[in-house]
Amino acid sequence: MAARAWLQLLVFAAAAATAGCASGPTQKPDAAETTDLLAAFEGVDIEQIVAAGDAAAAGRDYERALFIYTQALELDETADTWYRTGKVYRQMGDKSAAWQAFARALKLDPGHAGAHEQTGLLHLAMKQKEPAATHLQRAVELDPSRWRAHNALGVIADVEKNYQRSIYHYNEALKARPESALLLNNLGYSHYLAGNLTTAEQHFRMAIGIDPGYQPAHANLGLVQARRRNY
Secondary structure, three states: OOHHHHHHHHHHHHHHHHOOOOOOOOOOOOHHHHHHHHHHHOOOOHHHHHHHHHHHHHOOOHHHHHHHHHHHHHHOOOHHHHHHHHHHHHHOOOHHHHHHHHHHHHHHOOOOHHHHHHHHHHHHHOOOHHHHHHHHHHHHHHOOOOHHHHHHHHHHHHHOOOHHHHHHHHHHHHHHOOOOHHHHHHHHHHHHHOOOHHHHHHHHHHHHHHOOOOHHHHHHHHHHHHHOOOO
16 A cells, blocks of 8 residues: 555544544644645655654644654655654654554565554553563564663563563663663662662662652652561
């Protein structure tokens, strides 16, 4: 199916899913804006068009971002642009459209690490652990710096009580995001579950040092003290 047909289907799905819901400061471009955007893209390199879509997405102007990505897909249907489109739909809360966009990206490029990561995260959100792990593991094999995939694999390993593996994945994630309170807290919690209270406390305190208001780390530090009977 052509890129435009796919986008029309996804835009319809997004409109239905987000009707009556706030999705941030986003507004569909009106006819005049659409004409201006099309004129602005005339003769412009596709890389610049995609960059304009990225800028709109970064500003949470999701409808504009989708319109711009549509123009890029009309010029050259690439896995990377579908991946960007899927991320926008996920930001809008439309998991169905996001799912289809990531699937389209993987059909065009089965080795797209980002699309594997996002597909895995969608599976995990639906509590589909096995397909989630398959996509997430493929993502980190293709790109070891995919910290979200490593973090999600750590969560799965914690659920399976495989703390050695969860600790490995959180440490790998921290290589990409060493100042992440979330990752430090998750690593600390794996150590807590494994019974390594001193190491767990160190990581919870490191997370609080980075973000003093990070409540999960405070709560988990309280669990450590309770385990030690330091009520």
